[in-house]
Amino acid sequence: MSLLEVIALTADDARAAQDGGADRIEVVADMAADGLTPDPDVVEAIREATSLPLRVMLRANAGFRTTGAELDRLRHAAGTLARAGADGFVLGFLDPLGHVDVAATGKLAAVADPLPWTFHRAVDHAADPAQAWDAVRHLGGGLDTVLTAGSPRGVDTGVDVLVRRAAEDRDSARMIMAGGGLRRKHVALLAAAGVTAFHVGTAVRPDGGWDAPVDPALVGDWRSLVAAAAG
8 A cells, every 4th residue: 555645834734635635744844944843733733634644743953963952852742742633753863973873763762652653864864874774674663664765865866775775675665755855757666666655745835845835736646646656
């Protein structure tokens, strides 16, 4: 079964994503910083606007590292956001050397339990992406998805990496959610390799900008594309 996840900043975005046939929503704030933790009031409004599962970002700064103080705030935020309607979370950190920060990620994931979570694109920005991918795959717990473009420069550059990872084994293919500059031309290639989950943001907004709201017709186009490729 294929999955199409759409980024929503507002309740209107979420409503449009559902109307267009999205399967899941990633809720974030401040896309100028590539997505930070949203206000609980926004999550609550989105929860009222849609019945789709909501994965909510837990990220306090534009980088991929965190501090003890930030982690404490995010751990508190996880509980508040769950009460506001989050069905799952998006999180993940790198340490000062650029390796997966297993300790920090694990502490936040433990608070999120029993809700599922996605490890976000920090994996693409690691000092050794192959090592990071292996580390992330073995984090366990509620991790069920890794949002990755295969490259810090986006899917255009990383698509071959994603294809190779998907070919490693069925579990790897199942964990990959391709996103980060995903284009229509990538979908069939990735689906043929076994990838079934796809993530879009500006691709379902008119003119490809964050200032425009999600367009249900564009979501519908992507839903049809993903379904056809997966079928």
